[in-house]
Amino acid sequence: MNSIWPEGKYELSAASSVEQPDQTKFVFKIKPNAKFQQLAPTNGRAVTSEDIAVSFNTYKDDSRSSGVKAVFTQFMEKLETPDASTVVYTAKAPNAWLLEPHALAANVPTAFAPKELVAGDQMQKVAVGSGGFHLEAFDPSSQISFTRRPDGWLDERPYLDRVVYKVISDATARTAALRSKQLDALDARDKLEAEEFKTFGAGIRLDRELSYPSVLWMRSDRAPFNDVRVRQAVATVLDIKDLIQRLELGEGEWTAPVPPHLKKWALPADEIKPFYPADLKKARDLLTAGGWDFNREVEYKFANLAKDSLLAEVVQKQLVAVGMKVKLIPQDSVAFSTQTYNVSDFQLCSSFGSLTGGDANYFLQYWSTTGSGNGNKTLFSDPELDALIQKQQIEYDTDKQLKLLLDLQRTILAKNSSMILMHAPYTFTGRWDYYHPALASTWGWAGAAGQHAWMGKKE
Numbered sequence: 001m002n003s004i005w006p007e008g009k010y011e012l013s014a015a016s017s018v019e020q021p022d023q024t025k026f027v028f029k030i031k032p033n034a035k036f037q038q039l040a041p042t043n044g045r046a047v048t049s050e051d052i053a054v055s056f057n058t059y060k061d062d063s064r065s066s067g068v069k070a071v072f073t074q075f076m077e078k079l080e081t082p083d084a085s086t087v088v089y090t091a092k093a094p095n096a097w098l099l100e101p102h103a104l105a106a107n108v109p110t111a112f113a114p115k116e117l118v119a120g121d122q123m124q125k126v127a128v129g130s131g132g133f134h135l136e137a138f139d140p141s142s143q144i145s146f147t148r149r150p151d152g153w154l155d156e157r158p159y160l161d162r163v164v165y166k167v168i169s170d171a172t173a174r175t176a177a178l179r180s181k182q183l184d185a186l187d188a189r190d191k192l193e194a195e196e197f198k199t200f201g202a203g204i205r206l207d208r209e210l211s212y213p214s215v216l217w218m219r220s221d222r223a224p225f226n227d228v229r230v231r232q233a234v235a236t237v238l239d240i241k242d243l244i245q246r247l248e249l250g251e252g253e254w255t256a257p258v259p260p261h262l263k264k265w266a267l268p269a270d271e272i273k274p275f276y277p278a279d280l281k282k283a284r285d286l287l288t289a290g291g292w293d294f295n296r297e298v299e300y301k302f303a304n305l306a307k308d309s310l311l312a313e314v315v316q317k318q319l320v321a322v323g324m325k326v327k328l329i330p331q332d333s334v335a336f337s338t339q340t341y342n343v344s345d346f347q348l349c350s351s352f353g354s355l356t357g358g359d360a361n362y363f364l365q366y367w368s369t370t371g372s373g374n375g376n377k378t379l380f381s382d383p384e385l386d387a388l389i390q391k392q393q394i395e396y397d398t399d400k401q402l403k404l405l406l407d408l409q410r411t412i413l414a415k416n417s418s419m420i421l422m423h424a425p426y427t428f429t430g431r432w433d434y435y436h437p438a439l440a441s442t443w444g445w446a447g448a449a450g451q452h453a454w455m456g457k458k459e
Helices: 049-061 063-075 171-179 191-200 228-237 240-248 269-275 280-289 306-320 333-341 360-367 383-393 398-414
Strands: 002-004 009-011 015-022 025-030 076-083 086-091 133-139 143-148 162-166 185-187 204-210 214-218 297-303 325-331 348-352 419-432
Touching (some): 228 306, 240 419, 269 398, 325 333
Parallel strands (some): 297 348
Antiparallel strands (some): 076 086, 185 419, 204 419, 214 419
């Protein structure tokens, strides 16, 4: 299954159909022409329900699939294979989001491996699947390449004969490679580099899209951020407009618990702005009411990357303006992830891209007591929010569900929780006009190139 989620639709690839006889059961039929690639050990044999069942159980038991375990452990009761072309998933309970991109249509459940590779360490050594691309070469120091499978796929796609991802560590060299058309597309570092791309000639194009939000995290189960007045003071002092200007040169949007790239479920900016008034006096009054010790120093951890560092510096400056003493603690990005964020070892921290997702429910789970995906890292808990999150999960009327989702976000903002989504940046990609990319939100078997990208004549 492949998906284009911001447009609210999914595409079946290896499956010919999916039926839902009741709220907890999903029946997938495998296409007769769904076959593995003409490579050993499968040699072009048909995909069967046994492959999907073996993959499902393997991912469920593999510690490396922790980020998607909710699909297997939280949602699903069992998987059955009544015949070679039928897969039946039974959920533990009704949930309106079970066919969305973080349940049965998530990347891992829909990426199945042939049963021959499950034993031992074969999945780490052999690249064979049922998709449209073969892995041609893998050298993480120079390039990774894929070629179109020669025996055809489920239709005329993929349109590209070959996809190459080049590893170029020097920023100047990357830009020069795009200018000389050694690269067909390149993500810009920021708006300034995107403006430089425009000078490369008449054939250059610039794609602009919203990305995942920046997040400020406050450990909520202990002082000083266990006091709601302190958390409200932080929200009150934050100057989101200034933050967007300094980090993105104005190329960003305000965001509520559901970010604006999920337009269908996002609150409008005008509803969000009153919760972040950048009011120093009100913020200081809230701190005083919360018994804040203005001699106390708070540790603020972040990954020592250029943009993460700038984000921390801007937020620190805004907090210092209200009288808070904030000590910045940069960390190696791996240490930040494994020793700080993943284990909730912080008073205050911030990050980019830690909250990701393709539907509203997945984002809102971050405010539940149990969390999902990466989980609730601030240890915030509110029974009312838990109940509201569960309520929208079992509402199958889309209009009623949308109202619940919007009201839930307003409630989260009003409660001054310990997670603040501060802004959603725009990203820029320069590309030559002969390259027609798949939507950035379209998952594909060769990464961002996907199954829908195509090339015109390269001059």
